[in-house]
Amino acid sequence: MCALPIVFGRDSSVAAVALDDRNISRRHARLEITGPELVFTDLGSTNGSFVNGERVTRRVLAAADVLQIGRYDVRWAFVDSNATMLFDESQLTSVRPPDRPEIAARRVVLAAEAHNRQAGHELDGFLSHAHGFLPAELPLTAFPGSHRAWDEMTDQLPELFRRLRVRRAFDAMPVLDARPEALPDRYLLRASTMLGVFAHAYQYMAIDPPTALPDSLLQPWTTVSRRLGKKTPAVSYIDLFFYNWRLRDPAGPRALDNMDLLVPTWNNAAERVFYLVTTEFAMGLTPVLGAMLDAQEAVAADDPAALEQALLVILGQLQHVTQAIYPQIDPNPRGRHWLDQVLWAKTVGTAGVPIFDGAPSPSGTAQPQIHALDAFLERREFGSVVGQQSIYLAGFFPRHWQELVAALREVSVRQYVEDSRSSTLRGVYNAMLDAYVGDRGWMGLHRIKAYGFLEVAFKVGRQVTTGARFTGLFKDRTWDKVDGELAVVREERRPPVGAPVVFGTTRRGRVVTGESGAWTCYLDIDVTGQGVHHLPGDRVGVLAEHEDELVRRTVSALQATGDELVPLTPQWQQAVARREGYGEVDVLPLRTLLRFAQLRPIGRELAKRLVKLTAVGAWQRVVDARMEDQWELWDVLNLLYAGGYDVTRLWKDGTFCSVIPPEPVRLYSIASAPAPGEPATSLRLVVAGLDYSSARTPWSYPRKRQGAASHFLRRAAQDGQRRLSLQIVPTPRFRLPADESRPVIMFAAGSGLAPFLSFADALTGPGHLYLGIRTPDELIEHAGLDAAAAAGRLTLSVAFSRADAAVTFDGRRHVVGAGSRRRVDDVIRAEADTLGEMLQTASVYVCGSSRFAASVVQALTDIVPGDGREFIRRLVADGRLSLDVFTTYLGHAQQTPRFEISDLARHDTAEAGYWMAIGGAVIDVSEFIHRHIGGPHIVRNYVGMDATAAYRKVLHHANAEIDSQLSMYQIGHLRRLQFGDRWGVVLTEDGLRSQPLEELFRTWVRFLYMLVGMSNALTADYGFTASASTAGEDPGELTPFKAQYVIEAHRRFLVSYLDGLLHDDLRVLWLHTVGFCDPEQDIRSFDTELTELSARPDVTLVRQSVSAVKGLLRGGNDLSRVTSLCRTYAYADVQLLRDLKTAVLQGIRAFETHEADVVEQAAPTLLNVTRDALSLVSAYYQRLAGQTRGQGIAAGDGVEEAIPPDRGLPGHGGPLLTS
């Protein structure tokens, strides 16, 4: 879409519409409005301009006139950018103007539909407007009588798995003929799915693979694969997902609740949920295919309105599948479709890994929708491992899919959107892109979710993904590598378009100041024509600018004039590009830069960076005390200058931008809602003013401070007409219920009212809003609340905490009358009966400070009948409790209780409670573990230790929605020990080194966390024995199938955990501790003892017996001995880690007690602990050897299995075959 007048031509620098054709002049023709007429003028072109086939120099156009320029036919339409609306999705694929030029991709789909209809089967690829990439015909549920043996096998698989008898059963199955004369084409897809699943069941039933597949499987599977055009038999995405479902009610919808697996393997919950949700996800994407074709046709027809509608369909559908269908894979045990990550890892997770080297895998990159979207979005880079794999897998696509993906590349929607210079189209295009690759879009959510699955899975021993194989020790954090791959590939998908920014203009707003001096600003931002589509509950990110006074003060603290030019880093360039009026700049004057920089408060990372850079002791002490957030950049600079640091170096040597980060986006809930399907014309914000004084402490001084963003918005509201850079941030978990009859209960404090103003506009059903504020003068009139109350859709209850007043509704407006002061949680308790009743079905929303949210949740816990905590857990699992928590910063960093690391490490069991540390804060997650959306396993993995890295890895810290919830559970912070400048000499492999005492302490802490982390992982691993791994099983029974995993976990404990612990980590701990504590100690004694230990008969017996026990299990005759040993393993392994932890904690406590004097005061303790650790391991082997002998197993009955060689990362369980 373009604004008139426009020039057509070959040269994009002078023509708004650039046409790629040598026969077109650089400036060829012009289209403009002259009075009431639309006029087309040739600009003296070489080859002429034509209207309806007639050469013209100037022509007044009539509707439907077609312009010809070179080889292009140009059609046009007038668009009023405000008059856009959402299409009815069901109509989209069929409603097309008859004169639309047909694009290549459309031709492919139409041809595929015709071909499949004519052939009577869909072997060349499912492809249709109605069902997308899924079969148009329902998958067949039975073979003819000749192949009944296969059908009969399906129901038996779970039982065979449970007893580890899969292989015996298939060895005994007859070899059936799969040639065309015996098995007609229409049965091929069923045969492919079934034989593939059988073969993989045979392969992966036991941890040790069989030598070969039996003829009963290999022969027909090979035949079927060849008939389908596959050189090597392999389970495809079609086999496992698209053709592996049946409808319970054939007339019902294609949705999870109406589907079963066609060929289940274990038929456990993990398998059902994982496969069927993936299939439903694909079904949900069907409208995207039609919309992509519509979008390309709209481009070909130069129809911006139609393009916008098509992009909106893609946007809406992507949001639907990621926010409604995908979350059905729910790691929460109380969820409706619970998928236990450990169960998944031990069964479904590896089931798709190809049996034969080089065969394609059914990994996520084999999804045809992704390839279609990538083509549509013009992805060009496939350099990453996943990208390479993706291309490799696409080579195995059926014909129709390959043709479609190629055809979708022929039209560039992106180019059209760029050339149109339409802010509406750009807004919608960017929103669609964000819904695909953004942090909260499909790929972003996938990465976060996958990370949880991968981490849990790898910790319980999974060594392969369906795409790649990894080996490694516990501490190698293999899952991080996989996650890194996912991050890279997401970037490859991002086409070269500008930042996802929309620009708004503020209208004059209103500032309400209460008696206390606290103020709230209500302002509206005009976003007409920006293509902003948002839902009630969404947030908007605002990029603040600092006021002149703060900039001036910072310039002066930098001892600069402000005119100095500062080069920008890439991070800064991106940030500046989001500001209106700044395109791609790589240098800015210091003064301008400071407007956009994060000047207050000082963040932790910046604080540490400044310590490193300046080495100023005074600042170091502030940072050690965690008091940096009491400071602003300018006064830190003054402090650094006073401490001898030359602050001018910051801007003189060009490091400024690599030290000082740009101002981040600050999020506000949108307090308005557009009509459904309409773009927003304005966004209302409710901004609470942030003013406070920094604390008077040894590390900070009292001074009035202001919040950067709230004061910026206040200024913008007072001035009006200020341009803002905005970013719409969807909040999928803070949405009105899909079921409109469900009651909605909202709790808000202060400016937490904002999202509920948008809810009130959109509410159709009964809503109840509880608002807590201080005094009546802080309450302003909201027309939306009055209207909703008048329509009977809303009741409003206001609790004034500092005034004896109450609010009633007089039929038209809410009015303040007499009452008594109270808080929202008082109201909840007072209305316990009615609320308790409503809570049984209602959706509950809380928005306010973390303290408010905690008090509301506590009050709700208290009033419901029965176990209140369990009730809240279920509420969360049902998706009926949504929190929008914000941290109102009040400068209280130091005022929480201090804890020691030894306290933290003790809280790693249900009895002691679960704690973890994140960024120095101590969090009590005992209750949260049941509320975590990502499930309990991932939280459980980090209790009793520092979880900062894992927390940041999933970007939780960058997601304010999540990060602010932490403060609801924070109980204090970790004390930082003071070691002064103590140091010692240690002998390392690299020779003699001096080392700070603090480094020795860190080595101890790392060792402690390693023990805690291993113990957490092992608990999850052995916890698998309590799950229902196959359909119809008693979870309490240790079936042979589960027993093999206990044996495997035990083997891994010996090889991956214990050996690494002793030979690397404990050894380093020993070497370093000896260096500090005892120069007379022979460091070789550790290695000597370790060698002696390994040579002991007990150790040999324990390690060799593993394969003997496995043999017993396979033999299947003496299961009671196996079961008994399995219980011994599970107990002894966990117990050893506990004992080691207890020992190490003594050392940690010595550090905590003596700090800098630990060597003088407690050297013998530290040395003893390291020695004790070896004796504990020795005792463990002795105990275990006794039990093993007791079961009649001797050394020599088995052999110790070697760790298989690492086959590297590239392929699909094996190396990639390239020809």
Add this chain to the structure above:
Amino acid sequence: MRVSDVMTGFPAYIRLGATIRRAAEVVSVSEVGQLMVLDHEGRFVGSLSEEDLVRAMLPGFDDVTEGGGTLADAFRLFLERGRTLAERVVDPLVVRDAATVKPTDELARAAIVMIDRGIRRLPVVDDGKLVGTLSRADLCRAVIYHS
């Protein structure tokens, strides 16, 4: 200002083939941390730092484990190696690709290379012949003290 204006004109040096004991003696007497090294024809070949002398005496991990295994052993070995090394020639410890300056070079040029590469004393070489050295102290004296 030129290098020749401020350099030390009579640098401490030794010749290839000298013993490490001789080098230590020169270091001790001259109180210079960086000795210049000449070949038998008197041409400049490189430099030898006291740091490298000391580093050569420090025992490695294997030396310690073979020599008793305790830190106390490591400290003893340090002294023993000093005695053993004393009679060896300096040649293996000479840094031969040392940065040099010419007497006609601008002082600032020399200052930059010294700071960037952490050099404490630069050889001043003219047509292969050592004509002096330039230390950080020389720089400070010339540029700050006498200015």
